[in-house]
Amino acid sequence: MQLVSYTRLGRTGFGARVEGGIVDLTGRLAAGVITLKQAIEAGLLDTARTFAAGRRAEFTEADIALLPVIPDAGKILCVGLNYETHRAETKRPDAKYPTIFTRFPDTQIAHRQPILKPRVSEHLDYEAELAVVIGRGGRYISEANAMEHVAGYACYNDATIRDWQRHTFQFTPGKNFPSTGAFGPQLVTPEEVGDYTKLKITGRLNGQVMQDATLADLIFPIATLISYCSSFTPLQPGDVILTGTPGGVGDRREPPVFMKRGDVFEVDIPGVGLLVTPIDAEP
Structure with missing residues (x-):
């Protein structure tokens, strides 16, 4: 699985790469989980994989501005x-x-x-x-x-x-x-x-x-x-x-x-x- 952090339409989020683009995962794996770091902290990467599997891309990379993979790393x-x-x-x-x-x-x-x-x-x-x-x-x-x-x-x-x-x-x-x-x-x-x-x-x-x-x-x-x-x-x-x-x-x-x-x-x-x-x- 490949995961990206980004901003889209003025909102910070994260998603999974699928064929043809990206599936948005922001707030969809658990309440309040809106960053990739939060998803990792909550142990939700397997959930992300299951959620994204078989879904169609919701937007392309041209629709987002990528962020550093973990922009808010603690260390x-x-x-x-x-x-x-x-x-x-x-x-x-x-x-x-x-x-x-x-x-x-x-x-x-x-x-x-x-x-x-x-x-x-x-x-x-x-x-x-x-x-x-x-x-x-x-x-x-x-x-x-x-x-x-x-x-x-x-x-x-x-x-x-x-x-x-x-x-x-x-x-x-x-x-x-x-x-x-x-x-x-x-x-x-x-x-x-x-x-x-x-x-x-x-x-x-x-x-x-x-x-x-x-x-x-x-x-x-x-x-x-x-x-x-x-x-x-x-x-x-x-x-x-x-x-x-x-x-x-x-x-x-x-x-x-x-x-x-x-x-x-x-x-x-x-x-x-x-x-x-x-x-x-x-x-």
Whole structure:
């Protein structure tokens, strides 16, 4: 099942993709459930699947404005240096534990919305990633049971302002400029994705392949990330874990390649989606 968040006719809602378009699920699964996060919190994804099965599309994507998959995520936990190719190009040492930092939900944009290069920097870099949305919360989740806590997957461009990232030892400034976290186009549930380690992830800048890997290349797999993160913070339904980016980032190229106004970056994960983000500049 594929689920999208959107606005339509001035109203925020969510729905399921079916042949020919979208079935609206807003307020139809249970009273007061008007967002995808609320549906996940209420454990209604199976209900959504049953409701949408066999129904005709009620409108098309042209009738809506997509939102980030989970625009109101309580927590967005990002994982750095989680592909060997990226760790090597940054010349960072091997790590015993995942590198974790945060992104604020209000920095997010949707599929085909522009990432904004801030006026204080020319060092806007791309990061193609797989996002994991938590379906069932918990604390001290075991790796053996961790995948049972996954609601689904989506594409993410965790764009980074590299010079601001280096202002301190913490990544927070470079990762939280407005309109730099592209999340979409949809949430794809685990039964449709299957074994995520068989998926390929590609990042393309203006049609040129810049990043190319498989999800099997993750240094810390998804189950480990869920277990580790749940050890220091209770995970809640709708929380998001960004699993890291492969090697090939623009900052580590010779010469460096940074995104600028007029560029287009694509995150392509067959079986999960194609996330397209044009680049614009902050006024």
